[in-house]
Amino acid sequence: MNSGSHDKSKKRSIGFIYAWNGLANMIKSERNFQIHIFSAVIVIVIGFIVRLSTLEWSIVLLVIGFVLVTEMVNTAIEKIIDYLKPDIHPDAKMIKDVAAGAVLVSAIIAAIVGFLIFLPKLISIMRLFSL
Numbered sequence: 001m002n003s004g005s006h007d008k009s010k011k012r013s014i015g016f017i018y019a020w021n022g023l024a025n026m027i028k029s030e031r032n033f034q035i036h037i038f039s040a041v042i043v044i045v046i047g048f049i050v051r052l053s054t055l056e057w058s059i060v061l062l063v064i065g066f067v068l069v070t071e072m073v074n075t076a077i078e079k080i081i082d083y084l085k086p087d088i089h090p091d092a093k094m095i096k097d098v099a100a101g102a103v104l105v106s107a108i109i110a111a112i113v114g115f116l117i118f119l120p121k122l123i124s125i126m127r128l129f130s131l
């Protein structure tokens with residue numbers, strides 16, 4: 001390997017470490033993110049219990065990723081605003097509110113998808129037990 005491509009791959013692995021640190025920081029210090037992770041674990045466990053199909057797993061994992069990524073972007077935006085504009089300002093309020101709104105939208109979508117996929121399965125399991 002020549003030194004140019006060696007440098008590139010070194011840079012890439014350092015970038016991955018920074019990205020991993022970002023994720024680890026979210027898990028360690030962001031309460032809402034911890035709640036999302038906890039909910040995701042519960043959903044995944046229930047997914048195994050009700051035996052989701054491959055398509056259902058794909059949708060559920062996509063939605064979980066959507067919520068987690070939205071929460072991470074929201075946190076990043078909050079940090080940028082706090083770093084750039086610590087004073088109270090209507091623009092800062094608008095930016096933070098919109099970012100928080102994005103998390104709300106993703107959580108609502110996740111709840112709807114959760115109901116659509118899990119409710120019929122849970123109802124048929126309950127019927128099975130009541131027979």
Ligand SMILES: Nc1ncnc2c1ncn2[C@@H]1O[C@H](COP(=O)(O)OP(=O)(O)OP(=O)(O)O)[C@@H](O)[C@H]1O
Nearest residue numbers: 032078085086087088089090092093094096097100
């Ligand atoms: N600099 C600011 N100027 C005006 N309004 C602000 C400012 N900072 C925060 N706010 C208002 O307060 C709300 C809460 O902001 P905050 O930074 O505490 O985030 P948060 O939603 O509580 O998230 P977290 O709990 O992750 O810190 C914002 O959505 C916004 O309406």
